[in-house]
Amino acid sequence: MTDLGTRMSAAEVLISLDRCSPTPLRLQLEQRLRDLIRAGVLTAGTLLPSSRVLAADLGVSRRLVVEVYEQLVAEGYLISTERCATRVGVVAATTGCATTQEPWTPRYDLRPGLPALAEFPRAAWLRAITHAVRQAPDAAFGNPDPRGSAVLRCAVADYLRRARAVVAHPDRIIICAGFTQALSLLTSTLATLSGRPTIALENPGAVGRDRTITAAGGDWTLCPVDEHGMQINRLPHHAHAAVVTPAHQFPLGVTLAPHRRTALLDWARDGRLVIEDDYDAEFRFDRQPLGAVQGLAPEHVAYVGTVSKTLSPALRLGWLVLPSALVDAVTQTKKACDVGSPTLDQLALAHLIDSGAYERHLRRIRKHYHCHRDALVSALGRHLPHAEITGIAAGIHLVVRSPGAPDPDRLVIAAAHNDLAIGSISRFLLGEAREHSDRIVLGYANIRPSAIDTAVRTLAALTRPE
Numbered sequence: 001m002t003d004l005g006t007r008m009s010a011a012e013v014l015i016s017l018d019r020c021s022p023t024p025l026r027l028q029l030e031q032r033l034r035d036l037i038r039a040g041v042l043t044a045g046t047l048l049p050s051s052r053v054l055a056a057d058l059g060v061s062r063r064l065v066v067e068v069y070e071q072l073v074a075e076g077y078l079i080s081t082e083r084c085a086t087r088v089g090v091v092a093a094t095t096g097c098a099t100t101q102e103p104w105t106p107r108y109d110l111r112p113g114l115p116a117l118a119e120f121p122r123a124a125w126l127r128a129i130t131h132a133v134r135q136a137p138d139a140a141f142g143n144p145d146p147r148g149s150a151v152l153r154c155a156v157a158d159y160l161r162r163a164r165a166v167v168a169h170p171d172r173i174i175i176c177a178g179f180t181q182a183l184s185l186l187t188s189t190l191a192t193l194s195g196r197p198t199i200a201l202e203n204p205g206a207v208g209r210d211r212t213i214t215a216a217g218g219d220w221t222l223c224p225v226d227e228h229g230m231q232i233n234r235l236p237h238h239a240h241a242a243v244v245t246p247a248h249q250f251p252l253g254v255t256l257a258p259h260r261r262t263a264l265l266d267w268a269r270d271g272r273l274v275i276e277d278d279y280d281a282e283f284r285f286d287r288q289p290l291g292a293v294q295g296l297a298p299e300h301v302a303y304v305g306t307v308s309k310t311l312s313p314a315l316r317l318g319w320l321v322l323p324s325a326l327v328d329a330v331t332q333t334k335k336a337c338d339v340g341s342p343t344l345d346q347l348a349l350a351h352l353i354d355s356g357a358y359e360r361h362l363r364r365i366r367k368h369y370h371c372h373r374d375a376l377v378s379a380l381g382r383h384l385p386h387a388e389i390t391g392i393a394a395g396i397h398l399v400v401r402s403p404g405a406p407d408p409d410r411l412v413i414a415a416a417h418n419d420l421a422i423g424s425i426s427r428f429l430l431g432e433a434r435e436h437s438d439r440i441v442l443g444y445a446n447i448r449p450s451a452i453d454t455a456v457r458t459l460a461a462l463t464r465p466e
């Protein structure tokens with residue numbers, strides 16, 4: 001153990017924070033310190049890092065660390081007196097294996113990115129998986145095809161041609177474990193073919209894309225987003241590919257403007273690749289869903305779709321529709337990565353699509369989300385009448401800017417202490433960019449309509465000046 005007179009760093013006390021977790025960073029840090037003290041890793045009298053040092057080590061604000069220390073002092077885990085360093089208090093250490101911490105389940109869940117978990121079609125999925133087990137040929141229980149089940153690839157191709165105007169042939173489809181694996185496979189393949197690739201990312205955008213690219217042997221660069229989508233004129237010329245969410249940008253909720261779609265494909269035709277993340281495109285409320293960009297230039301676009309929002313992220317099922325020149329190389333990368341995706345789940349999804357149950361579920365859940373969106377917009381109008389609401393035309397989240405409200409990051413923490421989960425745009429920003437950081441993101445899929453008004457009333461109370 002470190003000498004009591006020496007301050008430690010975050011690394012020395014094994015503190016790490018998960019920025020992909022829905023649990024606010026402040027709550028993560030509080031719980032991590034509690035666990036270390038209870039486990040006896042940090043013994044009574046141990047001198048903790050100063051708030052400035054710990055904040056710098058963890059990449060968080062000093063205020064966040066100060067608030068954590070104050071909370072643990074109030075609970076008796078830490079001791080702090082005026083002009084003295086913070087030390088560990090006298091706490092009885094637990095024995096045996098530490099209990100695994102359960103994910104935080106807020107009473108009011110307005111986190112973006114989550115579908116309606118309670119609406120998963122359990123009965124239809126049970127029928128589909130039962131059908132898959134009973135009807136699968138013996139060969140289906142052998143080693144999987146790294147491209148994915150031919151049955152599912154045919155079903156997906158038919159669905160995408162019909163519903164998303166994608167130029168899809170089963171031989172150009174690879175089944176994968178969602179968008180993250182798709183991005184990893186493409187990055188690894190580009191690295192194999194042409195050296196370390198640079199991939200442009202929308203900013204703001206989904207959490208974790210940068211780490212996925214780096215881990216797969218690539219570099220990333222940023223391209224800002226405004227009310228018309230990715231600013232194509234600011235795409236770096238040295239980039240080999242760009243990840244874009246044209247149908248419904250996450251998290252701003254905007255659609256890529258027609259002239260920018262054209263400019264994006266012109267950029268791609270100069271030997272580059274567009275990676276189209278068709279994020280929650282099935283849920284559009286103001287008009288019919290826009291066709292995928294891939295349909296305009298299938299040899300320059302890798303199209304990625306998943307069931308993470310339409311069914312459940314727990315299924316880990318998605319698909320890549322590739323330019324013909326990349327099919328063999330990505331197939332080899334997939335084989336080297338995990339041999340192939342689980343066959344029985346693929347056969348179940350294929351049956352769900354072929355039987356019509358998948359699209360029946362989509363029609364039902366689209367109405368469900370539309371009602372939730374209307375309830376949230378109505379509640380915001382009642383309790384935050386001066387708020388600016390954007391991104392409501394599609395998807396399962398919207399964006400709110402409330403003049404005079406506290407800093408969104410502090411608002412997220414305050415909301416968590418009131419059992420309310422919300423998102424801040426800053427969580428989705430990379431680099432030094434601060435555009436749009438004065439806004440919060442509210443998901444409306446994973447909350448009961450009857451709880452929406454109470455959740456927004458709680459949020460409104462937290463935004464009022466003290």
